[in-house]
Amino acid sequence: GSFLDQQASRLNLSIEDFGDIALRATNPVRIAGRCTVFAESDMIHKQQMGHSLPDIVAGLCEALVRNYLNNIGKGKEIDPPVVFQGGVAANAGMREAFKKALQTEIIVPQHFDVMGAYGVALLARDHILEHGEKTQFRGFGVTNQQFQNSSFICQGCPNACEVIEIKQDESLLARWGDRCGRWTASKAETSA
Numbered sequence: 251g252s253f254l255d256q257q258a259s260r261l262n263l264s265i266e267d268f269g270d271i272a273l274r275a276t277n278p279v280r281i282a283g284r285c286t287v288f289a290e291s292d293m294i295h296k297q298q299m300g301h302s303l304p305d306i307v308a309g310l311c312e313a314l315v316r317n318y319l320n321n322i323g324k325g326k327e328i329d330p331p332v333v334f335q336g337g338v339a340a341n342a343g344m345r346e347a348f349k350k351a352l353q354t355e356i357i358v359p360q361h362f363d364v365m366g367a368y369g370v371a372l373l374a375r376d377h378i379l380e381h382g383e384k385t386q387f388r389g390f391g392v393t394n395q396q397f398q399n400s401s402f403i404c405q406g407c408p409n410a411c412e413v414i415e416i417k418q419d420e421s422l423l424a425r426w427g428d429r430c431g432r433w434t435a436s437k438a439e440t441s442a
Contacts, residue, residue, distance in 0.1 A: 251338045253286050257293065257310060261303065265341075268307060272343025275308030283313030284320075311347040319351060330354045335365040397423070406432055 258265045272278075279296045282288040289310065296306050319328075332354055338344050339362040349356045359365060378385060388395075398417045403410055413433045416424045425433045 251336070253289075254310075254314070254338065254341065254344075257290065260290070261293075261307070263303075263307075269311075269340075269342030269344065269346075271304050272308040272311050272341075273346060274304040275302070277305050278308035278312055279305050281306070281309040281313040283317040289313055308343060308347070311341070311343040312350070314344065315347040315351045328352060331357055333357045333359060335359060335362045337363050339363070401427070404428055404433065406430070 254268060255265050258268045263271060279301050281296065282292040293306055293310060296309065332348070332352055334345060334348060334356050335358075339358045345356050345358060361368070374385075377383070395418060399414065400417075401412050401414045404413050407430060409429050411428045411430075413425055413427045415422060428434055
């Protein structure tokens, strides 16, 4: 998704228009899709050769789909029905490229953008119910509570990391940002 955003910006397009522009392609160009650097370089080359913007954008969508199928989907049989979820599913060009590559209809559910989070929440709930473990979830009222955040530069080694702290009522909740683990480890010890 972020690569599509970057390329849309580079082409002076809004990401919202990107997919619709891809659908206007008459002859999508072949874009190298194994590496984002090569893909970007190939897009520039195709522009210099005079290919139309819709053909380049559609070619990029097809390259990303090829890359996905050759890496994530490698060795897997993808049978219909195919459900496309995640933020990229909003892109009509990507939906069309998947449809073309898989030669089947692509289903985009109503809440495609949050289905992954919802699925993980269901898995977490099932895990808690099965194992009887207590979570660290503090409830939705946490938005009304006061937290303090601060940072300091660790002088413990040449890295000079900026360590971020979150506290509530002077009680340390979390630390991060230290590369060596010195401060995150000390948080684990104090909360144990």
